[in-house]
């Protein structure tokens with residue numbers, strides 16, 4: 001590839017080189033070199049405070065790196081209009097949820113996603129927007145909530161609505177920060193199954209999802225990153241990353257991970273490397 005020329009691999013949605021995010025004299029993230037392509041579905045795992053949310057806030061064009069080069073869809077963060085980028089990225093996070101007014105109606109919240117991202121609100125939505133919103137709310141199992149207000153929703157109900165909202169704009173990149181946190185078992189399994197379907201859909205956006213539980217990784221996810229103290233412990237194809245050794249390193253205790261069918265299960269064991277212990 002030629003140096004300094006703007007044509008780039010259009011399938012390369014996230015392209016981070018030596019990205020560092022510093023606050024208070026401390027590297028909260030980095031250096032991180034990481035690439036995400038259109039057909040990839042990533043899960044990011046790591047202890048509390050590892051820097052996962054900080055990392056994906058840069059991927060969502062919500063923060064700039066302190067150093068290094070961060071390209072999102074070919075655009076370098078800091079040299080482009082962040083709002084343009086954000087309109088192509090769907091985000092679900094509790095931080096975003098906290099900014100939603102209690103009185104907002106769920107249907108409006110989902111329909112307005114595209115307009116809100118661009119910083120303009122519109123009273124008269126298109127008929128197509130209504131249909132699309134209805135379809136997505138149905139897919140995430142939240143159609144029955146359409147007429148409710150945000151302030152009346154439970155934690156798990158909010159998560160579903162946030163995912164619907166993130167998908168409303170038909171994003172190129174879907175970023176989910178702990179989308180299943182606070183969900184009951186049935187709700188979690190519903191969302192995990194839906195994300196699994198999305199993962200297998202060749203027309204679906206690239207997905208980057210943070211979770212604390214390997215049990216919540218939907219089938220069809222292709223890649224994983226383990227993060228600890230801002231640094232990458234392992235990244236790459238999911239099966240090569242989610243090993244006893246890597247999880248033990250990331251969590252500083254002996255972890256055993258098992259794969260049953262398409263799903264992963266992890267727990268602490270007495271000694272590391274006890275692959276066959278049960």
Ligand SMILES: Nc1ncnc2c1ncn2[C@@H]1O[C@H](COP(=O)(O)OP(=O)(O)OP(=O)(O)O)[C@@H](O)[C@H]1O
Pocket residue numbers: 023024028046047048049050051052053054055
């Ligand atoms: N603006 C800030 N100034 C100083 N420290 C910060 C700032 N924002 C985040 N941090 C710290 O950076 C670290 C990484 O935070 P981050 O939210 O990215 O972690 P995380 O991996 O998402 O954790 P969790 O699993 O708890 O959500 C934490 O130690 C946090 O306290």
Ligand SMILES: [Mg+2]
Pocket residue numbers: 052053054177
């Ligand atoms: Mg976080």
